[in-house]
Amino acid sequence: GAVVSQHPSWVICKSGTSVKIECRSLDFQATTMFWYRQFPKQSLMLMATSNEGSKATYEQGVEKDKFLINHASLTLSTLTVTSAHPEDSSFYICSARPFGNTGELFFGEGSRLTVL
Amino acid sequence: EDKVVQSPLSLVVHEGDTVTLNCSYEVTNFRSLLWYKQEKKAPTFLFMLTSSGIEKKSGRLSSILDKKELFSILNITATQTGDSAVYLCAVTAGGTSYGKLTFGQGTILTVHP
Numbered sequence: 001g002a003v004v005s006q007h008p009s010w011v012i013c014k015s016g017t018s019v020k021i022e023c024r025s026l027d028f029q030a031t032t033m034f035w036y037r038q039f040p041k042q043s044l045m046l047m048a049t050s051n052e053g054s055k056a057t058y059e060q061g062v063e064k065d066k067f068l069i070n071h072a073s074l075t076l077s078t079l080t081v082t083s084a085h086p087e088d089s090s091f092y093i094c095s096a097r098p099f100g101n102t103g104e105l106f107f108g109e110g111s112r113l114t115v116l
Numbered sequence: 117e118d119k120v121v122q123s124p125l126s127l128v129v130h131e132g133d134t135v136t137l138n139c140s141y142e143v144t145n146f147r148s149l150l151w152y153k154q155e156k157k158a159p160t161f162l163f164m165l166t167s168s169g170i171e172k173k174s175g176r177l178s179s180i181l182d183k184k185e186l187f188s189i190l191n192i193t194a195t196q197t198g199d200s201a202v203y204l205c206a207v208t209a210g211g212t213s214y215g216k217l218t219f220g221q222g223t224i225l226t227v228h229p
Contacts, residue, residue: 006158034216043204043219044159093158095217104150105217107158 002028004096006108013084014116020080021111023094029074030096034105035067038091047092050077074099084115118143122205122220130228133195137223139205140187149181149188150217152204159204162190195227 003026013019023033031052036044048069049057056069066088068080077096081088091112095105119142129135141149148166152159163172165181165188172179176195181188192199202224206217 009157036217043221044206044217046216046218049216104161104164106161107152110158 002026002096002098002106004094004106004108006094006111008111009109010112010114012114012116015085016083018080018082019084019113020078021092021094021113023077023079023096023108025075025096025098025106028096028098030077031074031099033071033077033094033096035069035077035079036093036095038093038110044093047079050094052077081113084113086115089113089115118207118209118218120205120207120218120220122203122223124223125221126224126226128226128228129195131196133227134191134193135195135225137190137192137203137205137225138187139189139220141205141207141218141220142186143207143209143218145210146183147208147210150206150208151179151188151190152206154202154204154222162203192225195225197227197229200225200227 005024005026007022033050035047037047038044046059047062050069050071052071058064071077091110093110094108097105121140123138148164150164151162163179168183176193179190202222204222205220
């Protein structure tokens with residue numbers, strides 16, 4: 001199946017700093033990527049839809065100024081958590097769908113963020 | 117708002133048992149239903165279902181969709197300890213929601229030796 005790579009897989013940072021997470025589709029192009037967040041013992045919640053060459057679409061309740069998304073190319077989307085706080089500690093997962101694919105999404109390995 | 121509800125939320129069985137996991141949904145402009153298995157990291161894909169009544173099988177796992185009653189089941193026969201995981205059901209819709217997955221809460225399956 002298609003491969004989506006996410007980096008870093010885990011990161012620890014101090015409160016107030018910013019953290020960037022990268023999501024790459026390694027063997028396919030993706031005009032759209034999705035960013036999810038998963039808190040412990042909870043399911044995945046969609047944060048935003050990242051569109052190549054245009055602004056991301058954020059779900060209700062997700063602060064666009066706090067979670068900056070940049071989809072710079074057909075194989076790369078980045079999520080930057082700005083001025084991170086302990087409540088932002090979570091598991092962040094990206095997913096992508098190959099261009100022309102009708103439904104199946106492929107997930108990155110996830111990035112565990114811990115804010116001290 | 118799209119909604120996916122899974123049951124049971126958790127299940128504990130012994131090796132060799134058969135389990136059935138349930139997923140019901142309410143989605144505007146339904147497109148497909150997907151099952152994922154999540155162990156320690158990101159979910160891994162199991163099945164995608166788009167048509168009613170057609171069973172999909174992969175080894176000991178099988179799944180079927182009922183678009184009239186708006187639910188799906190995931191069956192695992194002869195369970196093994198390696199089947200212990202969280203099983204997630206998700207749906208996709210068409211239109212402006214195309215490609216977005218709405219997940220259920222997940223079913224935590226624990227298989228004891």
